[in-house]
Amino acid sequence: MRQVLGAIIVVLVAGHAHAQSQSGGSSALAEQLFNQGRDLVKANQWADACPKFEASLRYDPVLGTRLNLATCYEHIGKIASAWGLYRESMELATKAGDTKRAEYAQRQATALERRLPKLAISAPPIPPADYVVKRDDTTVDAGAFGVALYVDPGTHKVTASAPGFEPFAVSVTLVEGKTETLAIPNLVATPVAAAAPARQTPTEPAAPASPTRKYMALGIGGAGVAAVAVGLVFGAKANSSFRDAKTLCGPTLVCSNDADYARDKKLMSDARSAATTSTVLMIGGGAAIAAGVVVLLTAPRSAERTTARLVPIVHGSGTGLALAGEF
Numbered sequence: 001m002r003q004v005l006g007a008i009i010v011v012l013v014a015g016h017a018h019a020q021s022q023s024g025g026s027s028a029l030a031e032q033l034f035n036q037g038r039d040l041v042k043a044n045q046w047a048d049a050c051p052k053f054e055a056s057l058r059y060d061p062v063l064g065t066r067l068n069l070a071t072c073y074e075h076i077g078k079i080a081s082a083w084g085l086y087r088e089s090m091e092l093a094t095k096a097g098d099t100k101r102a103e104y105a106q107r108q109a110t111a112l113e114r115r116l117p118k119l120a121i122s123a124p125p126i127p128p129a130d131y132v133v134k135r136d137d138t139t140v141d142a143g144a145f146g147v148a149l150y151v152d153p154g155t156h157k158v159t160a161s162a163p164g165f166e167p168f169a170v171s172v173t174l175v176e177g178k179t180e181t182l183a184i185p186n187l188v189a190t191p192v193a194a195a196a197p198a199r200q201t202p203t204e205p206a207a208p209a210s211p212t213r214k215y216m217a218l219g220i221g222g223a224g225v226a227a228v229a230v231g232l233v234f235g236a237k238a239n240s241s242f243r244d245a246k247t248l249c250g251p252t253l254v255c256s257n258d259a260d261y262a263r264d265k266k267l268m269s270d271a272r273s274a275a276t277t278s279t280v281l282m283i284g285g286g287a288a289i290a291a292g293v294v295v296l297l298t299a300p301r302s303a304e305r306t307t308a309r310l311v312p313i314v315h316g317s318g319t320g321l322a323l324a325g326e327f
Contacts, residue, residue, distance in 0.1 A: 002106040030060030035066065046075040052135045063092050063101060070105075074112065079176070080150040083112045117174035118148035120181045121158060128187060148179050220291050227284050234279035241270040 037052030053069035070085035086109035093102035123133060123145045133140040135151070135158050153176050160168040165187035172180055 026059045030056045030062075030065070033059070034065055034068070037072070041068075041072070042273070046072055050076060063089060063096065063098070066092070067101065070108070074108070077154070078110050078152045079150045080116055083109050083116060083150060086112070115174055115176045116150045117153050118179040119151045119156070119172060120146060120148040120179065122146045122181070123160070124181045124184065124186045128165055131160070131162045131187075133158070133160045133184065148181075151163075158182060158184070160187060162187055164190055166190055177212060221289050221293065225289060228282055228286065228289070232278070232282070234274045237270075237274040241268070241274060281317065 015173065022278050033056035037049040037056065040046075040049035040052065050072040051070065053065055053072055057065045057069055066089045070082045072205075073079070073085065086105045090102050090105035090109065093099075093105060094232055121133060121135070121140055123142070131142075133145075138155055151174055153174050155171055155173045157169060157171050160179035166189075168184060168187055170182070170191070172182055174180055201251060
């Protein structure tokens with residue numbers, strides 16, 4: 001009986017549906033959609049008719065289309081949506097002086113009120129920043145928290161979210177005439193991702209020093225020691241020759257005859273030559289010892305090749321040793 005009455009009401013309202021319509025293409029499209037919705041209602045296809053009325057109302061929000069959509073919602077069980085449209089239509093009809101439609105909308109809204117389910121959603125006492133609660137796709141205003149609001153019967157999804165927190169979601173089933181209360185728990189903070197450990201360049205274990213380099217270091221050092229020893233010998237020889245010259249010609253090295261002078265000159269020449277050689281050998285030997293220590297301490301890995309050798313040198317002041325090679 002309700003469906004038949006609903007169909008009659010739609011037909012009655014349709015006669016005035018577009019008396020207040022706007023001009024232009026939007027109005028023409030709205031009327032086409034409205035007529036399609038009315039034809040579907042006549043065929044008792046309410047679920048298909050509602051989207052037609054919704055689209056028509058978007059293009060041309062006239063009172064007649066609003067009432068037809070409210071009736072359509074009522075027939076498919078969306079009684080809270082229907083109640084809201086009836087209330088809006090009653091206010092619009094009253095302002096327009098349309099007493100007949102205002103009374104009709106009021107009767108329909110009043111009849112639905114006892115059937116309306118309610119849902120009260122409460123949030124935590126101190127919600128985090130940018131806290132958002134949604135019922136299906138509709139955002140619930142913070143001022144509505146804890147208030148029992150009319151909602152269409154059926155299953156609804158309630159979500160709560162905030163930056164830095166795990167989202168909360170739950171489904172609530174509402175039954176006609178019943179009130180449900182949903183308390184959203186405190187959101188759980190999102191675990192902070194552990195900082196990825198810095199990548200470290202793998203270090204290869206130190207390879208043992210090259211044995212060849214060890215031997216070379218010992219050889220260079222040994223040659224240095226030998227050079228120092230020979231330098232000491234030449235130094236002693238220089239001192240001996242100098243003492244002989246002083247014995248022959250006195251401390252002032254002034255000889256009394258030509259024979260002593262010639263011998264004294266030879267002794268002094270030998271002393272100077274031996275002293276020079278001693279100096280060169282001592283310096284070269286010390287350098288060789290130091291080089292041997294450096295070669296040993298800086299020995300490369302066994303894969304590296306190193307060569308070094310001591311070579312004799314001759315210069316204007318005498319002879320000496322030099323360290324040559326690759327390190």
